[in-house]
Structure formats: structure tokens, C-alpha cells
Amino acid sequence: MTGDVTRFAPSPTGYLHLGHAFAALFAAESAARSGGRFLVRIEDTDRARSRPEYEAAIFDELAWLGLKWDQPVRRQSEHFDDYAQALARLKARACVYPCFCTRKEIEAEIAASVAAPHGPDGPIYPGTCRARSADEREARLERGDACAWRLDVAKARELVDTPLRFQEMGSGPTGETGEITAKIEVFGDFVLARKDAPASYHLSVVVDDALQGVTLVTRGNDLFAATSVHRLLQALLGLPAPRYGHHRLILDAAGKRLAKRDDATTLRTLRAQGVTPAQIRERLGFTSR
Ligand code: GLU
Secondary structure, eight states, X not given: OXXXXXXXXXXXXXXXXXXXXHHHHHHHHHHHHTTOEEEEEEOOOOTTTOOHHHHHHHHHHHXXXXXXXXXXXXXXXXXXXXXXXHHHHXXXXXXXXXXXXXXXXXXXXXXHSSSOOEETTEEOOOOGGGGSOHHHHHHHHHHTOXXXXXXXXXXXXXXXXXXXXXXXXXXXXXXXXXXXXXXTTTTSSOEEEOSSOSSOHHHHHHHHHHHTTOOEEEEEGGGHHHHHHHHHHHHHHTOOOOEEEEEOOOXXXXXXXXXXXXXXXXXXXXXXXXXOHHHHHHHTTOOOO
């Protein structure tokens, strides 16, 4: 067996902090341990929040940490066609629908319902547009009404062999390893393409991991729930399923997850204060090189 292909996939919407450093080192070391390859992917589908200076800082700081990655780097904004093709394949399988709801309308509907089901990211979409007739959908699309595209999870379920499973190599939030059963309803009818971004995180990640031949997806426990719907998209699109290695999140002194807005833990700030890459590795529990 050849080694694992792993990736670190930051969004250039802020400066990297210690949590990103941990994720990058974890992915790079997982590849190195197996004699494989380490990739960096720029997840910049959110054009409004992505900035070239953040992307430049990502490369600069990863190199400063001592990491080396394969070239060329894949930048998602250059591959919207790939995601559009995947969406077209899902449309052809009749398991997606256009959603014309505004955020306000969704919030109002949720507020009005007695018991709105919740997922890991908050209330689940109530399915308003799933109920629209084919005629109404056509008419609104023809009229040029802005829409997002959502997966019809109930229809999708009928198209795949359930239960779907994925291989957990790390320790997800539940500590379970080995074969995990995907909870494909966890986010309800999640978004595949947004009004303002032609590909959602879920769709672009699944397409890219397959196109790039990623065999081991390492990422933080905060994305553990997402893996279930990624497994569903892989099954619907006929893509291979990588193995997954979820890892712990780096917390601040108060026990809270680090966020891009906390300047104190950005690599940029630490570096300016004279902290060395070796000290960062050590602080994050990696052996110094
Ligand atoms: N781009 C995602 C983030 O910044 C990570 C995606 C992944 O590792 O699947 O959190």
C-alpha cells in the first residue's frame, strides 16, 4: 500500500491560529507516518469573506512552521465548474430542490413552529420549498428568482444502501473508532449551493477530496457531524469514501474554542512576539524536529 494522502483545508477568511496549526501539523504528520503526501487546499468559496492577504499569510505561516506540501495548491474558487457538475448529477438523480426562502423567512417559520428540530448547527430547515409543486419551481426558476439548492435527504436516502458507514481512525467526540454509522438526517435538507456561492462547504469538500485522491481526511471534532452527510454525498455521486481521523480542538485558557478573531493566538501574533515554531510544536504536543 502506498501512503495516505492527507490535506489541510483552511478558509482564507482570517489569520491562522493555534487550532489551525494543530490541524495542519496533524495532517502533515499523518501523511509522513505512512510515507504519503500532504496537501494544502484553499477553501475560498465564500468570495465575500476570503482575502488574498489571508491566503498569502497561510502559506507564509505554514512554511514558517516547517511544513512542506505538494504543488499545485487547489483553490476552490477556480473550480466552481467541478461543483456545478456534481450538483447537475444530483439534480439528475432528482434528490435536490431549489429553495427560494430568505434567511428571515426561514427564521420566522422556525419561530412559529412548536418544536423545531435542531441539528449541530442550530435549527433544521423546515422544508418549506420541498413542498412546492414542480410547476411552481419551474415558473420561479424561469422568472430568475434567486435560489439555493438543497438536498432532499428523504429522497436521497432511497437512492443509497443504508446504513452508510465510515471508518474513524482518530477519536471523534464520542471516542468511538472503527466503523461508524452515518447519521444522514443530522442537518436536515442541507444546502449544496447558496444564492451567493455556487458551492456549499459540504459539496465542494466531497468533490475535492475525491478529485485530489485524499485517502485520510483529518480534521477537528467540530466537523464530525459533517462527515455523515459527506458520506451520503459520496454515495450519491459514486465517489470513493476516504477514511476519517477527527482530532481534538485546541481550547483557550477559559476552555473555549479558538476563533479567528482572537488575535492573541494567531500564529502571526505569536511569531511577532518571538515564539519559535519549535515552541509551537511543543505546546501543541508534537515532537520537535
Ligand atoms: N475549510 C474548513 C475550515 O476552515 C475545513 C474543511 C475540512 O477540513 O473538511 O474549517
